[in-house]
Amino acid sequence: MKGTSFLFAVLLSLGLVFPAPLTASGADAEFRQRISSNDDVVQSDVAEEVRFGREVAARIIARYGLYDDPRLMKYVNLVGQALARSTNRPEIEFHFAVLNTDEINGYAAPGGYIFVTRGAIAQMKDESELAGVLAHELGHVVEKHVVKELNIRSTDQSPEAGLAMLIGGSTEASRAAFSQAVDQALDMLFKNGYKREDEAQADRDAVLFCALAGYDPNGLVRYFERIAPLKGKQTEVIDKTHPPFDARIAWLKETISQEGIDTGNYRRYKERFVDSAR
Amino acid sequence: MFRKITGFVLIVSALVSSGGAAVADDFHYTNLLVGDRASGMGGAYTAVSDDATGLYYNPAGVAYTTGRNMSASVNAYYDNEKTYKSVIGGNGWTRHSSSLLPNYFGVVQPLGKFKVGFSYAVPDSIMEDQSQTFHNLPLNDPSGLNKNPDGSQATITSYIINFNNESNVYNLGPSVAMELSDNFSVGLTLYYYDKKTIQILNQIIKTSNGGSQLLNGYLHSEQWGFRPILGFMWSPASNVSAGLTVSKVFVEGSSMTSQNSMLQNNIISSGVPSGNITSLPDAPLSSSSSPKYPTQIGVGVAWFPTQSLLFSGDINYYTKVAEQNLEAVTNFAVGTEYYLDRNWALRGGLYTNYANSPTVKTGGVNQDEHIDLYGGTASISHFTRNTVVTLGGGMTYGTGKAQIVGDATAIQTADSRGWMLFLSSSYSY
Numbered sequence: 278m279k280g281t282s283f284l285f286a287v288l289l290s291l292g293l294v295f296p297a298p299l300t301a302s303g304a305d306a307e308f309r310q311r312i313s314s315n316d317d318v319v320q321s322d323v324a325e326e327v328r329f330g331r332e333v334a335a336r337i338i339a340r341y342g343l344y345d346d347p348r349l350m351k352y353v354n355l356v357g358q359a360l361a362r363s364t365n366r367p368e369i370e371f372h373f374a375v376l377n378t379d380e381i382n383g384y385a386a387p388g389g390y391i392f393v394t395r396g397a398i399a400q401m402k403d404e405s406e407l408a409g410v411l412a413h414e415l416g417h418v419v420e421k422h423v424v425k426e427l428n429i430r431s432t433d434q435s436p437e438a439g440l441a442m443l444i445g446g447s448t449e450a451s452r453a454a455f456s457q458a459v460d461q462a463l464d465m466l467f468k469n470g471y472k473r474e475d476e477a478q479a480d481r482d483a484v485l486f487c488a489l490a491g492y493d494p495n496g497l498v499r500y501f502e503r504i505a506p507l508k509g510k511q512t513e514v515i516d517k518t519h520p521p522f523d524a525r526i527a528w529l530k531e532t533i534s535q536e537g538i539d540t541g542n543y544r545r546y547k548e549r550f551v552d553s554a555r
Numbered sequence: 556m557f558r559k560i561t562g563f564v565l566i567v568s569a570l571v572s573s574g575g576a577a578v579a580d581d582f583h584y585t586n587l588l589v590g591d592r593a594s595g596m597g598g599a600y601t602a603v604s605d606d607a608t609g610l611y612y613n614p615a616g617v618a619y620t621t622g623r624n625m626s627a628s629v630n631a632y633y634d635n636e637k638t639y640k641s642v643i644g645g646n647g648w649t650r651h652s653s654s655l656l657p658n659y660f661g662v663v664q665p666l667g668k669f670k671v672g673f674s675y676a677v678p679d680s681i682m683e684d685q686s687q688t689f690h691n692l693p694l695n696d697p698s699g700l701n702k703n704p705d706g707s708q709a710t711i712t713s714y715i716i717n718f719n720n721e722s723n724v725y726n727l728g729p730s731v732a733m734e735l736s737d738n739f740s741v742g743l744t745l746y747y748y749d750k751k752t753i754q755i756l757n758q759i760i761k762t763s764n765g766g767s768q769l770l771n772g773y774l775h776s777e778q779w780g781f782r783p784i785l786g787f788m789w790s791p792a793s794n795v796s797a798g799l800t801v802s803k804v805f806v807e808g809s810s811m812t813s814q815n816s817m818l819q820n821n822i823i824s825s826g827v828p829s830g831n832i833t834s835l836p837d838a839p840l841s842s843s844s845s846p847k848y849p850t851q852i853g854v855g856v857a858w859f860p861t862q863s864l865l866f867s868g869d870i871n872y873y874t875k876v877a878e879q880n881l882e883a884v885t886n887f888a889v890g891t892e893y894y895l896d897r898n899w900a901l902r903g904g905l906y907t908n909y910a911n912s913p914t915v916k917t918g919g920v921n922q923d924e925h926i927d928l929y930g931g932t933a934s935i936s937h938f939t940r941n942t943v944v945t946l947g948g949g950m951t952y953g954t955g956k957a958q959i960v961g962d963a964t965a966i967q968t969a970d971s972r973g974w975m976l977f978l979s980s981s982y983s984y
Contacts, residue, residue, distance in 0.1 A: 306619040306737070306738075306790065308793055308794040308859045309796075310621070310862060311862055311865075311900075312863045312894045313894060313897045313898070313900065313938040313943075314621065428621060454664075461665060469667070469668070
């Protein structure tokens with residue numbers, strides 16, 4: 278009898294009595310969010326975001342290293358700063374850099390740290406394509422995708438918080454949590470990717486940022502169309518962490534259309550790109 | 556074990572044995588509400604469970620926790636008084652239990668696509684420290700052999716009882732949860748289960764004919780095993796969630812040791828040798844039988860009409876366990892939560908805690924008590940950026956029948972009243 282009960286318990290534990298998954302109705306868990314979590318963003322939150330982003334950026338640089346080309350680095354920064362002026366996060370100081378890897382990708386760390394790889398630049402034909410990639414990464418920072426996903430914010434220093442920590446027995450845990458969150462952010466960047474809707478939002482932001490800065494918003498479309506057929510180690514991470522290119526191209530074109538952007542009025546700056554990046 | 560003593564001492568020993576209820580409260584399943592938010596909502600939390608308390612109520616809900624990490628703890632004071640009317644010479648018998656204990660701690664943390672957690676819960680606890688003295692009671696002496704010098708029937712001049720009872724149920728263990736889709740999640744908690752009970756009874760009886768009796772009883776028991784809780788959470792609409800849990804306690808081992816000793820002078824009682832007795836019996840008894848527990852199936856629905864308002868309801872069904880003489884029970888709970896603003900929230904809840912014992916019937920003997928309980932809770936929470944501090948309380952009340960005197964057909968009316976206060980905090984970082 279005891280064996281039977283143990284078996285039942287093991288079955289329960291293994292979840293072998295799961296019912297068939299129910300059909301999704303498109304609902305999600307956002308309705309669970311309570312009004313108490315609608316917190317104002319305060320200056321200390323921005324400082325925490327930058328502190329967190331700096332740690333993530335350091336880990337990205339440690340993984341790939343920076344590309345030792347001061348002229349290219351300056352050029353990428355100038356393009357990036359032109360785009361950053363169009364964003365609604367003036368409290369952030371953006372930094373742009375080129376990673377020394379053949380992999381084709383771009384990365385954004387919270388707090389304004391934007392990277393594009395040497396391999397990605399090698400696939401680009403003009404400045405509007407570079408702007409498109411940088412603008413997409415800017416979108417992740419502007420929309421605070423990592424910040425929201427990992428709930429990065431400053432720690433409450435109030436006496437009440439101290440009391441709660443004391444009662445709850447969580448005194449040193451926040452330090453460990455910071456380190457764990459950095460690991461989670463890196464997992465998002467290199468393994469799991471952002472949520473699909475976050476990638477879509479960053480692509481749509483990229484269209485707007487490029488247009489506001491005078492770049493052809495179709496640059497990102499052309500770049501995607503060029504790298505989409507590529508397979509192998511160069512695109513391993515971007516394929517694993519991003520939605521399929523055909524979907525991304527579709528919603529880029531949809532955004533351009535919906536926003537009524539006449540791409541003929543915007544510039545590609547091919548010569549300038551060739552001079553600086555080649 | 557105290558029931559094993561027969562004859563004259565029944566009048567006392569039976570009081571404790573029938574209070575077998577004293578082994579935690581085995582006659583009810585919702586003895587302590589755990590968790591800060593859940594306690595304020597009457598325990599109607601199966602379809603909510605989206606914080607560290609969800610590890611206990613429905614681990615699938617933990618998949619929807621926000622934040623990197625969160626912990627919650629609850630420190631609660633419980634007080635319960637149970638009164639059996641017309642037990643000893645028309646006197647009532649009152650049992651009082653109170654305890655201050657940290658009854659919940661839980662921590663949740665994301666791990667890849669999973670949420671993992673660890674929690675500790677005390678879902679049942681009794682701490683009784685009782686001292687009661689009765690005077691001038693009639694002597695239960697069917698043989699009529701105990702006479703005063705003038706030939707009249709002897710009576711009890713004083714009856715002193717001291718009873719200590721400590722019984723706690725502990726659950727502790729890990730949990731894991733994950734979202735299978737945007738609106739469906741699954742979770743599992745695997746608790747180590749432990750139940751410890753210690754009872755000590757001392758009673759002294761003096762009779763009008765110079766007789767006296769001293770009884771000492773001791774019981775120590777422990778059960779250990781595990782309790783898996785498998786949970787599912789489904790959101791069929793944009794602001795509605797439904798939860799389902801299945802759990803059961805599996806006792807894998809147990810031990811029980813008991814001992815009764817008695818000294819008796821100048822008392823003649825049936826069933827024991829007449830004259831003076833120094834011990835009855837004096838050898839400890841032991842047992843290792845493992846009791847069975849019911850399967851619990853919980854179903855809950857929660858409606859989140861706005862970011863400030865929430866309604867939830869639970870139905871918990873417990874299967875019949877014939878080996879333990881436990882009837883099937885269905886309990887209900889409803890709760891609500893309302894945010895006055897983003898810093899303050901109020902909660903309230905109502906719940907039932909029906910007895911799992913059979914109805915007490917006329918003509919029977921040694922029947923378990925049957926008291927159906929009803930409870931209400933309320934709490935207020937204050938939110939800061941990372942913390943929630945909650946102060947809450949609740950009351951329970953119920954009436955029923957009991958057969959507190961062993962081997963007798965008399966049935967007593969019983970009522971139970973309880974209240975609790977709790978202070979809790981949760982912290983996310």
